[in-house]
């Protein structure tokens with residue numbers, strides 16, 4: 001998915017001008033409590049079916065031949081020898097003309113097993129004419145650089161301004177400018193991208209490792225020129241997406257074609273190398289922030305300039321945190337993308353916000369030191385309760401101030417070095433923090449059904465996906481809560497485009513979209529059952545309570561009927577269609593949080609150890625404390641991994657990625673983990689939806705790298721301003737500091 | 742060669758393990774060579790020489806004896822997943838970097854993606870599918886559910902098998918021992934902290950039982 005389309009989706013909360021129907025109660029019995037996943041047994045026994053695990057009788061295996069060149073002219077592709085290899089059932093040419101990155105599709109093979117398909121790839125003869133290329137932003141911006149596309153290599157992708165930036169700087173008593181850099185990060189999902197395609201007559205069914213079944217359906221229909229009604233997409237379990245699995249992938253379209261041609265099911269599973277090269281990455285950034293402030297810490301101006309690189313595609317817009325988080329009347333933003341001959345960037349868990357927060361929060365930390373202020377007090381001083389830095393509409397709810405209070409207390413904020421680098425000894429400790437903003441309001445119009453069967457069993461159905469966040473479990477919990485049942489009583493059906501529409505699972509919008517839709521359907525079901533029970537028990541429907549698997553008179557609880565007995569009398573199974581309602585206009589709907597990190601830096605080896613992270617988030621109502629904690633833990637882990645290790649490395653001399661595997665592309669292991677304290681502000685958004693909940697997918701990923709970098713600054717007195725903070729960079733920065741630069 | 746396929750001794754970290762293969766990059770080269778040796782054998786429709794052709798092997802998997810025909814180039818992981826349809830163990834990196842394919846061979850945790858299937862002949866293999874007794878989950882499996890020791894769950898079979906091996910050798914591991922013991926498994930969702938809690942809880946359950 002194009003990152004801008006993704007962001008539009010994430011913002012999703014376009015005010016609609018109507019109030020939500022049913023206000024949420026302050027306290028629930030099940031919702032908000034820690035509930036183990038309802039489908040846990042399938043996962044821990046290895047029976048959960050991922051796309052990799054699907055094997056059909058007569059299934060063929062596809063492999064794709066990819067360009068080894070960063071830029072080349074494909075003059076000819078000879079498929080004949082591959083076609084003649086025994087066991088090969090189909091060969092497809094996918095490209096002639098110019099290829100623009102290492103990994104671009106050239107041809108595909110379907111064979112009776114993977115090894116035969118691999119051998120067939122070696123028999124395809126491709127006549128390449130290598131062309132000049134650029135793989136780094138610096139080279140791409142240089143005069144006379146080879147063009148990646150037909151247009152220029154640099155393009156403006158965003159601008160914004162409010163107030164008067166010049167006046168803002170004129171009013172400043174201190175002016176300060178710093179540049180921050182982030183590297184390209186690869187999603188490296190545990191399950192590599194995979195699809196299985198199968199045709200029955202003119203109807204295509206695709207099992208896909210995806211975060212967005214409806215996007216895959218629509219993309220396939222478009223690519224194949226068939227109606228959406230003829231495509232069904234199923235996702236049972238999937239091993240991680242983080243933004244890289246949000247639409248119909250090229251390889252999915254390829255297997256659909258191969259399956260059509262051979263009349264047999266065709267499966268593709270990408271290799272780790274292909275996953276490293278071809279299915280997305282988090283664009284790099286170089287962000288310069290210039291700020292002006294009064295001596296008391298009042299911000300008067302912020303100017304933000306980003307040069308981002310997303311390879312063949314546009315990089316990330318990263319200015320949102322700078323526009324929104326702090327009260328500041330004068331802001332100017334300019335963002336540019338640089339194209340290179342490398343795989344296209346894609347949405348990556350909190351696209352733009354991770355990089356933009358690393359820069360903004362590093363800047364705030366350094367400016368606080370310059371002003372001689374406590375960095376947390378400096379942030380509080382510029383706090384705002386309305387968006388666009390205090391110039392826009394008010395937030396429906398904002399608990400960032402509470403995140404600050406709780407986090408500072410839990411980490412022991414007073415223990416920090418009052419002046420960065422004050423510590424003594426070879427190993428220096430420091431504390432740092434960072435603030436977070438994201439959307440996460442959800443998508444009005446999301447659908448879910450509740451189906452009550454006459455034997456007392458209940459289904460909650462929605463065409464959403466569980467990508468590891470526990471969607472099935474909170475759907476069951478919300479339905480059970482509303483109907484007076486237990487989560488185990490609810491059969492959850494998701495991950496199939498035959499079910500009612502739901503948006504992508506990305507942008508932190510699944511929970512605030514799907515849970516309210518389930519709640520809406522379940523409320524209708526409860527009302528219907530209350531009406532029936534009222535007649536049976538001879539009490540007004542308004543007095544009927546659903547709880548403990550019964551319906552009873554709230555004034556005389558023994559006057560009751562079991563849920564099972566009541567629904568036995570239904571004429572047929574009853575279906576209730578729920579919809580996630582609109583959000584009132586005039587408010588901004590956002591999530592907030594703050595991370596506090598403690599680190600130890602070994603000044604002899606340059607090694608950084610993260611000792612502790614306290615994370616406090618405000619996401620309205622928490623639906624399931626247990627799985628919510630996992631979200632936070634995962635976001636912090638990925639943030640630490642990016643802060644310390646992750647970087648796609650390209651060889652300028654060959655145009656190739658040198659670390660397309662999990663051995664040389666380092667990600668954090670259990671050994672790198674600190675103590676993590678995940679906390680939530682107890683708050684229910686009063687108007688966002690019928691549950692008062694917001695999303696949590698991206699928020700914990702956003703401030704985690706920045707908080708660690710700021711803690712390193714507090715420990716050693718020099719901000720690295722660049723992630724990953726590998727030991728060489730730490731040592732270089734320390735030497736620079738000694739030399740007094 | 743034995744060292745290249747044994748996962749690691751339980752106190753060795755993932756990176757130390759890779760270094761144990763002869764230094765980071767060299768280790769990978771070795772692994773690749775091992776897999777690559779036979780990869781060309783069936784190339785271009787050339788018939789496999791008899792010595793490299795299919796061989797029938799017999800081993801025990803989850804308590805049941807099985808016989809399968811395997812090619813020398815096939816890994817144990819491929820045989821488990823594709824021939825026996827035991828898809829719990831995952832092909833995540835396919836080169837000994839992540840632990841997603843971990844199974845127990847004669848009680849020892851092994852990366853099955855690096856283990857030539859022919860060498861499974863006569864061995865006892867346990868996969869994640871073989872831990873529960875009927876519908877009663879193994880204490881490690883229970884603990885992973887209770888502590889939410891996963892998100893997407895893709896790495897979970899590997900982590901569970903490594904945990905079973907760890908607790909077999911070290912029934913009451915310290916937090917440092919847990920972290921080291923599981924450092925050969927990667928979790929991209931980043932749930933290590935919760936996994937550590939699950940392992941500690943499992944250890945407690947097993948000692949009580």
Ligand code: FES
Nearest residue numbers: 835837839840854
């Ligand atoms: S799949 Fe075997 S170690 Fe990664």
Ligand code: FES
Nearest residue numbers: 892894928929930
């Ligand atoms: S739970 Fe997703 S990789 Fe571990």
